[in-house]
Amino acid sequence: MSGYTAVTPEDLELMLAAIGVESIEQLFDGIPAGVRLxxxxxxxxxxxxxxxxxxxxxxxxxxxxxxxxLCFLGAGMYDHYVPAIVDMLMSRSEYLTPYxxxxxEVSQGGLQVMFEYQTAISELTGLPVSNASLYEGPSAVxxxxxxxxxxxxxxxxxVSRGVHPHSRETLDTLAVGYGMAVxxxxxxxxxxxxxxxxxxxxxxxxxxxxxQPNFLGAIEDVETLCAAxxxxxxxxxxxxxxxxxxxxxxxxxxxxxxxxxEGQTLGNRLDFGGPSFGFFAxxxxxxxxxxxxxxxxxxxxxxRRGFVLxxxxxxxxxxxxxxxxxxxxxxxxxxxxxxxxxxWLGRRGIVELGELMLQRTHYARETLxxxxxxxxxxxxxxxxxxxxxxxxxxxxxxxxCAAAGVNAGYALGRSYDEYSDGxxxxxxxxxxxxxxxxxxxxxxxxxxAECALQDAGVTA
Amino acid sequence: MAEASYxxxxxxxxxxxxxxxxxDIATFGITWFAQEAxxxxxxxxxxxxxxxxxxSEFYAEVESVxxxxxxxxxxxxxxxxxxxxxxxxxxxxxxxxYGGGWMVKVKLSxxxxxxxxxxxxxxxxxxx
Numbered sequence: 001m002s003g004y005t006a007v008t009p010e011d012l013e014l015m016l017a018a019i020g021v022e023s024i025e026q027l028f029d030g031i032p033a034g035v036r037l038x039x040x041x042x043x044x045x046x047x048x049x050x051x052x053x054x055x056x057x058x059x060x061x062x063x064x065x066x067x068x069x070l071c072f073l074g075a076g077m078y079d080h081y082v083p084a085i086v087d088m089l090m091s092r093s094e095y096l097t098p099y100x101x102x103x104x105e106v107s108q109g110g111l112q113v114m115f116e117y118q119t120a121i122s123e124l125t126g127l128p129v130s131n132a133s134l135y136e137g138p139s140a141v142x143x144x145x146x147x148x149x150x151x152x153x154x155x156x157x158x159v160s161r162g163v164h165p166h167s168r169e170t171l172d173t174l175a176v177g178y179g180m181a182v183x184x185x186x187x188x189x190x191x192x193x194x195x196x197x198x199x200x201x202x203x204x205x206x207x208x209x210x211x212q213p214n215f216l217g218a219i220e221d222v223e224t225l226c227a228a229x230x231x232x233x234x235x236x237x238x239x240x241x242x243x244x245x246x247x248x249x250x251x252x253x254x255x256x257x258x259x260x261x262e263g264q265t266l267g268n269r270l271d272f273g274g275p276s277f278g279f280f281a282x283x284x285x286x287x288x289x290x291x292x293x294x295x296x297x298x299x300x301x302x303x304r305r306g307f308v309l310x311x312x313x314x315x316x317x318x319x320x321x322x323x324x325x326x327x328x329x330x331x332x333x334x335x336x337x338x339x340x341x342x343x344w345l346g347r348r349g350i351v352e353l354g355e356l357m358l359q360r361t362h363y364a365r366e367t368l369x370x371x372x373x374x375x376x377x378x379x380x381x382x383x384x385x386x387x388x389x390x391x392x393x394x395x396x397x398x399x400x401c402a403a404a405g406v407n408a409g410y411a412l413g414r415s416y417d418e419y420s421d422g423x424x425x426x427x428x429x430x431x432x433x434x435x436x437x438x439x440x441x442x443x444x445x446x447x448x449a450e451c452a453l454q455d456a457g458v459t460a
Numbered sequence: 461m462a463e464a465s466y467x468x469x470x471x472x473x474x475x476x477x478x479x480x481x482x483x484d485i486a487t488f489g490i491t492w493f494a495q496e497a498x499x500x501x502x503x504x505x506x507x508x509x510x511x512x513x514x515x516s517e518f519y520a521e522v523e524s525v526x527x528x529x530x531x532x533x534x535x536x537x538x539x540x541x542x543x544x545x546x547x548x549x550x551x552x553x554x555x556x557x558y559g560g561g562w563m564v565k566v567k568l569s570x571x572x573x574x575x576x577x578x579x580x581x582x583x584x585x586x587x588x
Contacts, residue, residue, distance in 0.1 A: 288503070313503070313528070319527075320528075322528070
């Protein structure tokens with residue numbers, strides 16, 4: 001018994017006697033012997049706190065952050081600058097609980113933030129109804145598929161292979177519980193294959209799921225995909241990178257029924273993978289099928305402006321055992337970061353940021369694909385991320401770049417067998433033109449060195 | 461309706477539902493007690509006309525700011541009409557539970573079920 005656990009052997013005896021059990025072991029009798037460990041867990045003896053701290057410090061020092069290296073890794077999360085006002089407001093103690101505030105009489109600040117967040121997401125996506133946030137991007141994709149099930153009761157989902165691999169995996173997992181099958185549509189070049197989509201569509205398809213820009217950075221023809229899906233009465237669920245919406249058409253204006261996505265780029269840092277938040281917006285028709293909660297504006301008894309939780313039609317706290325969603329502790333604090341960031345950026349700022357990303361991304365794409373041994377994986381329009389083909393093994397090139405202090409991007413072969421020579425490169429406003437020039441030099445050297453090794457191997 | 465009220469002439473189900481029987485057609489709704497317990501009603505999800513209902517089983521959902529609850533059918537039969545006005549004014553369920561807040565009209569399939577329902581006094585005595 002450790003010194004911090006306030007149970008003495010005498011306490012134990014008393015407690016066991018009170019419930020009529022002779023030993024702690026006896027409490028586990030109901031668990032079959034075959035699945036029980038018949039020895040103590042193999043852990044080293046305890047260390048003094050000071051030694052544990054030193055060990056953890058040593059381990060933490062092995063982490064590399066985007067402030068220590070030149071990072072071109074994206075693939076779903078991106079290294080954007082987070083202004084001080086986001087941290088300042090997120091760390092106010094009034095907001096620190098992520099728990100959804102139910103009571104308007106004590107939660108006006110939190111509810112107003114949710115209302116303003118929803119307004120911002122609606123404006124960005126071009127869809128009239130937004131909820132107060134979900135957990136993250138992939139689970140938002142899964143939640144949207146359930147909305148389709150509620151909307152039309154069909155049994156099949158069709159997902160583009162251009163959708164983020166994590167979202168597709170999440171969808172596959174959740175669809176089992178929904179009693180729905182998931183079919184994947186191949187890419188033609190780097191965009192969703194329209195003919196394959198048309199062939200897969202039918203009266204049993206509840207929703208078509210696409211991503212804009214897709215995982216390879218390519219801009220999809222969302223309008224055409226929507227028209228094809230709607231011909232068969234299927235909903236269109238589109239996962240978007242919200243920061244590209246300053247320069248891309250709003251999904252709602254293109255026919256998308258449900259727009260979801262990962263909110264990390266809006267005022268949340270990479271933080272080694274999270275937490276962040278997911279967003280979820282839809283057409284008015286689906287208002288009552290939305291997961292999560294929706295805050296609304298109202299007036300109090302004296303006619304003053306105020307805010308309340310207006311709708312939570314699928315949630316367990318009002319539906320009990322018949323609930324079909326359980327977003328209790330929504331990511332309200334992370335979503336707060338999102339709305340503060342969007343307010344800081346403003347209507348013009350998000351367009352300017354999009355234009356800046358476009359310019360730098362095109363500069364990077366031009367200069368990198370001009371290198372020997374490097375070519376474009378596709379020629380489709382891109383905003384902030386693009387795919388390259390390397391003539392040398394991608395993993396070894398990545399290692400060489402890392403040794404030179406550059407994180408060159410995401411090896412596409414990790415998720416796509418067909419692109420084992422692919423490298424996905426992301427650009428944000430944090431990467432200057434000089435940074436890109438440095439990257440060109442480092443990648444050029446790495447590819448040249450690996451190509452030289454290959455050639456030597458071939459001739460030897 | 462601020463004051464508790466349980467009209468004579470209605471038949472009551474102990475799950476706080478009422479039926480007004482006129483020949484082989486009955487109108488269903490929920491009692492003052494039920495709407496008071498629910499609080500402000502914000503949505504009524506009606507069944508489809510033509511669907512059948514079974515006595516003591518749920519046929520619709522009513523959503524208040526506090527909870528979503530099943531509405532229990534006092535009698536069995538087929539839905540012949542639903543109160544479409546509740547889509548825009550669900551608060552009628554609170555304001556006029558026995559008038560504008562009616563929910564459905566049902567063509568009864570088994571009039572012998574009427575005997576199992578309570579009259580006003582029997583229902584009210586069960587409330588205390």
